Amino acid sequence: MLVLSRKINQSIMIGDDVRIVIVAVDRDQVKLGIEAPRAVPVHRSEVYEEIRRANQEALGAAPAAAGKAEKATLKPRK
Amino acid sequence: MQLAESYMEETAITVELPRFGSCSFTPSEVVEFPWGLPGFPSLRNWLPLNLESHPSFVWLQSLDDHSVALPSIDPWLVFEDYDPKLPAYAFTSLEIREAGDFATLCVVVVTPNAEEMTINLMAPVVINLRTKKARQIMLDGSSYSSREPIPRKRPSKVPASSKSA
Numbered sequence: 684m685l686v687l688s689r690k691i692n693q694s695i696m697i698g699d700d701v702r703i704v705i706v707a708v709d710r711d712q713v714k715l716g717i718e719a720p721r722a723v724p725v726h727r728s729e730v731y732e733e734i735r736r737a738n739q740e741a742l743g744a745a746p747a748a749a750g751k752a753e754k755a756t757l758k759p760r761k
Numbered sequence: 762m763q764l765a766e767s768y769m770e771e772t773a774i775t776v777e778l779p780r781f782g783s784c785s786f787t788p789s790e791v792v793e794f795p796w797g798l799p800g801f802p803s804l805r806n807w808l809p810l811n812l813e814s815h816p817s818f819v820w821l822q823s824l825d826d827h828s829v830a831l832p833s834i835d836p837w838l839v840f841e842d843y844d845p846k847l848p849a850y851a852f853t854s855l856e857i858r859e860a861g862d863f864a865t866l867c868v869v870v871v872t873p874n875a876e877e878m879t880i881n882l883m884a885p886v887v888i889n890l891r892t893k894k895a896r897q898i899m900l901d902g903s904s905y906s907s908r909e910p911i912p913r914k915r916p917s918k919v920p921a922s923s924k925s926a
Contacts, residue, residue: 752781
């Protein structure tokens with residue numbers, strides 16, 4: 684892992700279009716500002732981890748044999 | 762006529778699926794998750810399937826790993842008032858222009874006794890019906906749960922209500 688030291692209001696560029704600014708530091712908490720293109724999702728890692736676990740759980744609970752299936756027709760919300 | 766049709770027709774692919782048996786599909790029916798899904802980052806190609814016995818569930822069947830299939834459901838069949846405020850990146854990355862462009866599914870955890878069935882309202886799967894590209898969208902900071910219990914008594918169909926989309 685790359686480790687960089689930054690001061691308040693200094694920033695880090697990731698690639699050409701993601702910028703992370705150190706906004707504030709208070710004891711063990713750091714406030715970050717993130718500038719990223721609209722197509723780039725930004726999440727707290729815990730959220731991603733929670734969804735990852737939820738997906739794994741859905742797979743784990745799914746029955747091993749379900750029966751004959753047909754292709755589903757997907758529709759927009761009415 | 763027959764010749765022209767068969768010429769135009771896409772090649773059907775048949776796979777043997779551990780859960781569902783033999784299944785044929787054409788490439789245009791495949792839903793692509795270009796970013797994978799959390800927990801399955803390398804599984805990009807999925808086929809939405811219905812079981813005859815439980816038609817309200819849509820099984821997202823991975824075509825890259827046949828042992829992986831995730832059951833999901835139209836969230837509004839269970840929670841009429843569900844109002845996911847999709848972040849801008851959902852529309853931008855999936856090139857969604859209007860409401861009729863996309864379908865929404867939420868992954869469910871189906872336990873043998875349906876009492877404990879839960880639905881992931883925090884991370885709906887959004888599918889662009891035009892391009893067949895999809896992404897699981899995380900509603901960061903929303904109050905929706907990733908394990909919302911599905912009420913046991915629910916209407917078999919959503920009653921016509923005054924609430925409109």
